[in-house]
Amino acid sequence: MFDTIKNKNIEMNRWKNHVNGEEAPFIPLGPFKLRLPFIHYRFELPDFFQGLLMCAVDLAAIPLMVDLLDMPFEAAIAIVMLNGLLYLTHHLLGDPVVPGWITPAIPLLIAYVELFPVGPDRVHALISFQMTLGILAVVLGSTRLASKVVQIIPQAIKSGVILGAGIAAIMVVFKEGGRFDLFPLSISIAVGIAFYLIFSKHFAKLTAKRPFWRNIGNLGIFPIIILAVVIAPLLNEAPWPTIEWGITQPNFSLMFSEYTVFGVGLPPLSMFLTSIPTAFAAYIVLFGDVLQSKAILEEADEIRADEKIDYDANRAHLIFGGRNMLMSIFGPDITMSGPLWSAMHIVIIERYKKGKKSMTSIFGGSGSFRWGTNVGLLFLPIVSLVKPILGIALALTLLIQGFVSFRIGVMEAKSKKDLGIAGVIAGVLVTKGATWAFVAGILLTFLIYGIDFFKEQEKDL
Numbered sequence: 001m002f003d004t005i006k007n008k009n010i011e012m013n014r015w016k017n018h019v020n021g022e023e024a025p026f027i028p029l030g031p032f033k034l035r036l037p038f039i040h041y042r043f044e045l046p047d048f049f050q051g052l053l054m055c056a057v058d059l060a061a062i063p064l065m066v067d068l069l070d071m072p073f074e075a076a077i078a079i080v081m082l083n084g085l086l087y088l089t090h091h092l093l094g095d096p097v098v099p100g101w102i103t104p105a106i107p108l109l110i111a112y113v114e115l116f117p118v119g120p121d122r123v124h125a126l127i128s129f130q131m132t133l134g135i136l137a138v139v140l141g142s143t144r145l146a147s148k149v150v151q152i153i154p155q156a157i158k159s160g161v162i163l164g165a166g167i168a169a170i171m172v173v174f175k176e177g178g179r180f181d182l183f184p185l186s187i188s189i190a191v192g193i194a195f196y197l198i199f200s201k202h203f204a205k206l207t208a209k210r211p212f213w214r215n216i217g218n219l220g221i222f223p224i225i226i227l228a229v230v231i232a233p234l235l236n237e238a239p240w241p242t243i244e245w246g247i248t249q250p251n252f253s254l255m256f257s258e259y260t261v262f263g264v265g266l267p268p269l270s271m272f273l274t275s276i277p278t279a280f281a282a283y284i285v286l287f288g289d290v291l292q293s294k295a296i297l298e299e300a301d302e303i304r305a306d307e308k309i310d311y312d313a314n315r316a317h318l319i320f321g322g323r324n325m326l327m328s329i330f331g332p333d334i335t336m337s338g339p340l341w342s343a344m345h346i347v348i349i350e351r352y353k354k355g356k357k358s359m360t361s362i363f364g365g366s367g368s369f370r371w372g373t374n375v376g377l378l379f380l381p382i383v384s385l386v387k388p389i390l391g392i393a394l395a396l397t398l399l400i401q402g403f404v405s406f407r408i409g410v411m412e413a414k415s416k417k418d419l420g421i422a423g424v425i426a427g428v429l430v431t432k433g434a435t436w437a438f439v440a441g442i443l444l445t446f447l448i449y450g451i452d453f454f455k456e457q458e459k460d461l
Contacts, residue, residue, distance in 0.1 A: 014039055023308045024361040026094065031315050033094030037371065041364040047348060051372020054344065056225050056386045058084060058373055060393035061101070064334040068110065069126070070118050071259060077383070078250035079259075079331040084374045086323045086337065091367035095316050096309055097293050098348055098366045099323075100341025103401045105282035107168030109334060112278045112433060123259055124267035126332040129275040133282055133336065134324030141317025146290070153284065154449075157441040159412035160425025161284045164437060166405030168430045169398040179395035186232040187395050194224045194396055195403070221396060228389045228396075238392070244384040248377060261329055277434035282336065288408060289340040290316060296342075296349055300362065303353045307361055344369065417448055 014025040025040045026033035037043050058080055065076040090099045109129060116122040140146040173179045173187070180187055197203055197217060206213040216223055232238035257263040290313050301309040316339050323337035348365040351358055359365045376382050386393065409426070413419040421444045429437035 023310055024363050029093070031312075031318060033310070035092060035094065035363050035367070037367060041367060042360045043371075044359055044364045044368040046351070047359075047365045047368040048372040048375075050347075051369040051374075052376040052379070052382070054222055054369075055084075055373040055376030055382060056222065057393065057397070058377065059383060059386055060390050060397055061333065061335045063391045063394050064106070064110070068113060068118075068334060069122060069259060072251065072254060073387075074249065074251035075255040075259060077248060077377070078252045078255040079327075079333055081248075081250055081374075081377050082331040083323075083327060083333055083335075083337065084370075084377055086326060087370045088367070088374070089323065090316075090319055091363050091370065093315070093319055094310070094312075095319050095339075096297060096311060096362045096366060097316070097339065098341045098345040098369055099320065100338050100344070101335035102282060102286045102289070102338035103335070103397060104162065104165045104169070104285045104288075104405050106335060106401075107172050107398065108165055108278055108281055108285070108429070108434065109336065110172060111168055111430065112275070113334075115433070120264045123264050123332065124271050125275070126334070127261060127264075127328050128267040128271040129279055129282075130324050130332055130336060131328035132272055132275045132279040134321045134326075134328060136279055136283055137317045137321025137324065139321075141314045141321055144314045146287075146313050146317050154418075154441075154445050155412055155414050156418040156421035156445050157425060157438070158284055159409050159418060159422035160437065160441055161281050161409075161429065162288070162405050162412060163409035163422050164281075164426035164429030165285055166402045166409060167426055169402035169405065171430060173395045173398050179391050179398075183232060183237045183389075183392050183395070185235045186228055186237045186389070186392050187399075189231055190224050190228050190392055190396050191399050193227065194221055194400060197224070198400065199403070221393075221400070224396060225386060225389070225393050228392045229385060232389050232392060238388040241385045241388050244380045246380045248380050248383050255331060260331060277438055281429070281434040281437070286320075286338055289338060289342065292342060293340050293345070296345060297362075300349050300352055304355070304362075306356055309362055421445055421448065 023033075024035060026035050027040075028034075035041055059077070061080055061083075062073060062076040065071045065079060066073060087099050090097055109126075112129060113122050113125045116125045137146075140149060171178075198221075203213070203217065207217045208214075229241060233240040293316065294311055294313060297309050297311045301307075320337050320339045327333050327337055345366070348359075348362070348369060352362050352365055409422065410419065413422050421441065424444060425437050425441040428440045
C-alpha cells in the first residue's frame with residue numbers, strides 16, 4: 001500500500017525527479033510535448049502574481065476592436081479572454097515561450113480592414129485574413145519549410161515591410177482623430193518615461209547597479225500603465241477609474257452572433273484571395289519573433305546546463321498557426337496570435353538564468369505567467385482599474401513597436417540600394433496596401449539587381 005502511494009506521488013510530481021541535463025518531463029504527443037502544471041513543472045508563484053497584473057496589457061486590445069469593428073466592450077473582452085486561453089497552448093504543448101500579439105503587424109492589419117465598411121464586410125475581412133495567416137503558418141510548420149521561405153525573400157523587401165509596419169504604427173497614433181488627439185499630454189508623458197526605461201543607456205546603468213531599478217525595468221510597460229491611471233485623470237484626459245468588484249462578465253453570446261462565422265457566415269473566396277498579400281507581409285514580420293525566441297532561449301540554455309531547452313520553430317508554427325485558425329472561427333482578433341511577447345519572455349528568462357532555486361524549469365515560469373494573466377482577466381477590479389486608459393496603453397504599445405520596427409527594418413537592409421528600395425516599399429505599403437507594396441518591391445529589386453535578385457548583397461551600410 002505504501003509503495004502504491006509513493007508511486008502515485010512520484011507520478012504526480014514528475015518535475016521533482018528531473019535528471020540534470022535533460023528536458024523537463026513531458027508526455028509525447030506527436031510533434032508536441034505535453035506538460036501539465038504541478039505534474040511536469042513546478043508552479044512558480046512569482047510569475048503567476050506578475051501575470052495577474054500584466055493582464056492589463058492584454059486588455060489594451062479592446063480599444064482596437066471597439067473602434068474598428070464597432071464592437072461593445074463586453075464582446076471585446078470575451079475575445080481577449082478566449083485569446084488568453086489559447087496562450088496556454090504554447091507551454092502546454094512544448095513551446096517554452098511567453099506568447100503574445102503580432103504587434104508589428106497590427107498597423108498593417110488595421111490598414112487592410114479599414115478598406116472595408118464597418119459591419120459584416122469588415123468582420124469577413126478580418127476572418128479571412130486571420131484564417132489565411134493561420135493556414136500559412138500551419139502549412140510551413142508541418143512541411144518544415146518555415147525558415148526556408150523567409151530566407152529566400154530579398155533583404156530589401158523584408159526591410160521595406162518592417163519599415164512600413166513601423167510607419168503604420170506611428171500613423172495609427174498620430175492620424176487625425178487618433179489616440180494622440182484624445183490623450184495628448186498623457187501619451188507624451190507615458191511615452192517619454194517608457195522610452196527612458198526601455199531604451200535609455202542611463203537607465204541601463206541604474207539597473208546594473210541598483211536592484212530596485214532592475215525590478216522596475218523587469219516589469220516592462222506595466223509601471224507606465226499604472227502611472228497613466230493616475231496621470232490621465234489629473235490632466236482631465238480620462239475619468240478616474242470606478243473600481244468594480246466581482247468577476248468579469250464577458251458577452252460570448254454577442255461575440256458569436258455578431259462577430260464570428262456563426263453569425264455572419266464564411267467570407268467569400270474573393271476575400272481570402274485579397275487577404276493573401278497582407279497575410280504574407282504579417283508573416284514576414286512575425287518570423288522575426290521566431291528568430292528572437294530561438295536566440296533568447298539558446299542564450300539561457302548555455303547558462304542553465306541543468307535543463308535542456310528544446311525550441312522547435314516548426315512546432316511553434318503549428319501552435320501559433322493553430323491559434324490563429326481557431327481565433328478566426330471563434331473570435332477574430334485585430335492583435336492576432338503571435339509566437340512571442342518579447343518583453344515578458346525576457347523578464348521570465350532573466351529570472352530563469354538565476355538558477356534552479358529561482359525557477360526549476362522554463363516551462364514553470366512561462367506557464368505560470370500565462371495562468372496568471374488568465375486569472376487576472378477574470379478579476380473585475382483589475383479590468384475596471386485600467387479600463388479608462390486602455391487607449392493610452394495601446395498608443396504606448398504601438399509607439400514602442402514603431403521605434404523597434406524602424407531599428408530592425410534598417411538593420412535588415414544590407415546595402416544603400418536595399419535601403420532605398422525599402423523606403424519605397426514602406427511608403428507604398430502604408431498608402432496603397434500590401435499588394436502594391438510587394439509589386440513595387442519585386443519590380444524595383446529586379447530592375448536594380450537583375451539576375452542577382454535572390455542573392456544577398458554586399459553590406460555597405
